[in-house]
Amino acid sequence: xxxxxxxxxxxxxxxxxxxxxxxxxxxxxxxxxxxxxxxxxxxxxxxxxxxxxxxxxxxxxxxxxxxxxxxxxxxxxxxxxxxxxxxxxxxxxxxxxxxxxxxxxxxxxxxxxxxxxxxxxxxxxxxxxxxxxxxxxxxxxxxxxxxxxxxxxxxxxxxxxxxxxxxxxxxxxxxxxxxxxxxxxxxxxxxxxxxxxxxxxxxxxxxxxxxxxxxxxxxxxxxxxxxxxxxxxxxxxxxxxxxxxxxxxxxxxxxxxxxxxxxxxxxxxxxxxxxxxxxxxxxxxxxxxxxxxxxxxxxxxxxxxxxxxxxxxxxxxxxxxxxxxxxxxxxxxxxxxxxxxxxxxxxxxxxxxxxxxxxxxxxxxxxxxxxxxxxxxxxxxxxxxxxxxxxxxxxxxxxxxxxxxxxxxxxxxxxxxxxxxxxxxxxxxxxxxxxx
Amino acid sequence: xxxxxxxxxxxxxxxxxxxxxxxxxxxxxxxxxxxxxxxxxxxxxxxxxxxxxxxxxxxxxxxxxxxxxxxxxxxxxxxxxxxxxxxxxxxxxxxxxxxxxxxxxxxxxxxxxxxxxxxxxxxxxxxxxxxxxxxxxxxxxxxxxxxxxxxxxxxxxxxxxxxxxxxxxxxxxxxxxxxxxxxxxxxxxxxxxxxxxxxxxxxxxxxxxxxxxxxxxxxxxxxxxxxxxxxxxxxxxxxxxxxxxxxxxxxxxxxxxxxxxxxxxxxxxxxxxxxxxxxxxxxxxxxxxxxxxxxxxxxxxxxxxxxxxxxxxxxxxxxxxxxxxxxxxxxxxxxxxxxxxxxxxxxxxxxxxxxxxxxxxxxxxxxxxxxxxxxxxxxxxxxxxxxxxxxxxxxxxxxxxxxxxxxxxxxx
Numbered sequence: 001x002x003x004x005x006x007x008x009x010x011x012x013x014x015x016x017x018x019x020x021x022x023x024x025x026x027x028x029x030x031x032x033x034x035x036x037x038x039x040x041x042x043x044x045x046x047x048x049x050x051x052x053x054x055x056x057x058x059x060x061x062x063x064x065x066x067x068x069x070x071x072x073x074x075x076x077x078x079x080x081x082x083x084x085x086x087x088x089x090x091x092x093x094x095x096x097x098x099x100x101x102x103x104x105x106x107x108x109x110x111x112x113x114x115x116x117x118x119x120x121x122x123x124x125x126x127x128x129x130x131x132x133x134x135x136x137x138x139x140x141x142x143x144x145x146x147x148x149x150x151x152x153x154x155x156x157x158x159x160x161x162x163x164x165x166x167x168x169x170x171x172x173x174x175x176x177x178x179x180x181x182x183x184x185x186x187x188x189x190x191x192x193x194x195x196x197x198x199x200x201x202x203x204x205x206x207x208x209x210x211x212x213x214x215x216x217x218x219x220x221x222x223x224x225x226x227x228x229x230x231x232x233x234x235x236x237x238x239x240x241x242x243x244x245x246x247x248x249x250x251x252x253x254x255x256x257x258x259x260x261x262x263x264x265x266x267x268x269x270x271x272x273x274x275x276x277x278x279x280x281x282x283x284x285x286x287x288x289x290x291x292x293x294x295x296x297x298x299x300x301x302x303x304x305x306x307x308x309x310x311x312x313x314x315x316x317x318x319x320x321x322x323x324x325x326x327x328x329x330x331x332x333x334x335x336x337x338x339x340x341x342x343x344x345x346x347x348x349x350x351x352x353x354x355x356x357x358x359x360x361x362x363x364x365x366x367x368x369x370x371x372x373x374x375x376x377x378x379x380x381x382x383x384x385x386x387x388x389x390x391x392x393x394x395x396x397x398x399x400x401x402x403x404x405x406x407x408x409x410x411x412x413x414x415x416x417x418x419x420x421x422x423x424x425x426x427x428x429x430x431x432x433x434x435x436x
Numbered sequence: 437x438x439x440x441x442x443x444x445x446x447x448x449x450x451x452x453x454x455x456x457x458x459x460x461x462x463x464x465x466x467x468x469x470x471x472x473x474x475x476x477x478x479x480x481x482x483x484x485x486x487x488x489x490x491x492x493x494x495x496x497x498x499x500x501x502x503x504x505x506x507x508x509x510x511x512x513x514x515x516x517x518x519x520x521x522x523x524x525x526x527x528x529x530x531x532x533x534x535x536x537x538x539x540x541x542x543x544x545x546x547x548x549x550x551x552x553x554x555x556x557x558x559x560x561x562x563x564x565x566x567x568x569x570x571x572x573x574x575x576x577x578x579x580x581x582x583x584x585x586x587x588x589x590x591x592x593x594x595x596x597x598x599x600x601x602x603x604x605x606x607x608x609x610x611x612x613x614x615x616x617x618x619x620x621x622x623x624x625x626x627x628x629x630x631x632x633x634x635x636x637x638x639x640x641x642x643x644x645x646x647x648x649x650x651x652x653x654x655x656x657x658x659x660x661x662x663x664x665x666x667x668x669x670x671x672x673x674x675x676x677x678x679x680x681x682x683x684x685x686x687x688x689x690x691x692x693x694x695x696x697x698x699x700x701x702x703x704x705x706x707x708x709x710x711x712x713x714x715x716x717x718x719x720x721x722x723x724x725x726x727x728x729x730x731x732x733x734x735x736x737x738x739x740x741x742x743x744x745x746x747x748x749x750x751x752x753x754x755x756x757x758x759x760x761x762x763x764x765x766x767x768x769x770x771x772x773x774x775x776x777x778x779x780x781x782x783x784x785x786x787x788x789x790x791x792x793x794x795x796x797x798x799x800x801x802x803x804x805x806x807x808x809x810x811x812x813x814x815x816x817x818x819x820x821x822x823x824x825x826x827x828x829x830x831x832x833x834x835x836x837x838x839x840x841x842x843x844x845x846x847x848x
Contacts, residue, residue, distance in 0.1 A: 019744075026737055029733055029737070030737075033730060033733070067553055067628065067629060068555070068628060104670070105499055105501055105703045107501065114703075115700070115701065115702065115703050116703055117671075117705075225669060225670065234627075234631070235627060235631045238591075238594055238595060238596055239593050239594065240593075305719075306804045307719060309803070309804060310723070310800065310804055311723065311726055311727075314470060314727065314730055315730065317466045317796070318466065318730050318733065318734060318737075321459055321462040321463055321466070321734060321737055321738065324458050324459050324462065325455075325740065325741040325744075328452065328455040328456070328459075328741055328744060328745055329741075329744055331451065331452070331455075332744060332745075332748045335748075384722065384726075387718060387722045388718055419451070423451075
């Protein structure tokens, strides 16, 4: 019976072409507005590394001065060099990495290319395994190179192609920051959305791909300035060593736990560490020491912007309006069908049968609205994505949102169809037959 | 006069009118809030930076491959500035550490006395050995610009020297010294306590936005100190003003001049101030366009709802209209009936919509910290809804009025 009613519904689309077209269009526009804004929210609030997000942990200490401190305030979420080094040496968790930004000029060996600047990160070796950076050639630098701060570099595929064309760059040398760096690996196609590994201190959650990675200790050895946020709560002496020794915060730190249940252990270790530092005269604020897993970190950093939530809220208001509008149109469409209902009822169809038939007919309208809505939503997303590259990464529709589009459209149409359908069921067969 | 019969007719069949009223209410609630948000964002984007004729201004970022020591860097900076000033079409050039609206910059806590434990505000710090007042055409409302004696040469690697004078924006001056009428000669402290750096105010500029250009007066909390600094950053920024209409050409020539000076061993990048502005407000503009699109669609959908319903009623009441016409009602009476009926429904919707607008605004204020909705947007939205309602019903009402009494009554 479902199939038959479905076919009837499809056929009835052609019955009042103008009215039906209007209905489908309005539903489609409402669904498109909601789906496109929802897609952006969905991408922004997505889990970038689902199988591991519980085990990747950001620690946060407060090493600010007590002078003028009111409990609850913070200077920033980064970490000082001293703490980062201590945490690296702590042996806590399976893996640890300290990340900071670097930027500098690259002098290509090819004379036809001009000198250019590139931006990258300077992490410790565990970074690649922790965030599962996919290598297309070579691999991470060795443990020894990491410790020694050797002049080695991992390039993005884009940068590798720019410098070396199609040749295998592993083993080649790149002149950057005025020194020769040996290429040990090339990674390809790693663009997590959001860029959870470095939301703070850099270009944000939806910024550009990192162009290269060099060892953390190498950047320090070359005294490279930090590329990104640096917050200093108090004065410091001039010079690079003084900067490293200072309480300035500028490093992003990550732990990888063996299992999510190890978290309390890490927490107590961190508390003990802070207490020990307090004895040395540091961390006098005695603020709570926080741990965040990936999703908590995204939440803490407010990755989902207010504007995106505002757009989604208003778009849903608009969908509601479209729904009410559709109720009216369906009422009009079904009201002219009263004689037909009368005949069917007189021939023995129950109210339930009529109800099912008309509801399926509404669902067919919803399905048509969903198809058109999907096309409109894809168009709207392409339009929104054309604003900037940062926004473009959030306007990718996936299977979930595709499904959501149809579920939303069909359920909106069926919801809108409830009242008109109920009205249609109230038709008294005798009256209808008599008036014909 | 006619209201009572129309009202009782409406009460006999409530579903349609309720649907129309709900649509009007929903669209008004969203429309009033959307328009308000758009106008707030537009006002934010329209705020002046403080730079006169910003379409003539651009930034050059210069990063030589080798830096050399303190003396060499000083010489390089002077040579670069001289090369830039020699470019035809360049009116003025200044070495600078950061650019308004560019997003990234320096902010430092300030206090008005050494005794203060907490800083009053965190204004941004523009550092320049040249004159921003001249290059940017800033409006000095008090005091003087920096002169050559004000500019210390600082090696960031070894020296702890700090300049002794500062020019502040009016916004930060008013924040730090709320009761003072005049600011020149006042002492400002960067940092707090014993190690705070004391500088005296020599000038006040009317407006100068920060690199972040935050909303509210904080976006204009700016300070400028004179300094020539080495060993601090690897790339030097220059802000330049070109002659009117010469910017793009001057920008290319300036890049060339720097490349020539460094024999190609340099990375040069340039951005116009207009590009910085576009980038800063891109998200706001995108939101505005999204809200405007939704608002237009809202109006279209609501209007189509009114047209649809009114057409349905006209069809349903064909016979009655014919009878009324036959009994002496004029076309204008029929027209007036439908328009009055619509105004009654719309008004009900508007009342609901005004309440809805307040409720939605309350939600936005509490969840997204937006501004409160001023009454004029509600009035504007209400007026728009009325106009929309009347315009939408006019077509169907006119068709109703044109029904010929003879034809309409014959088939009965």
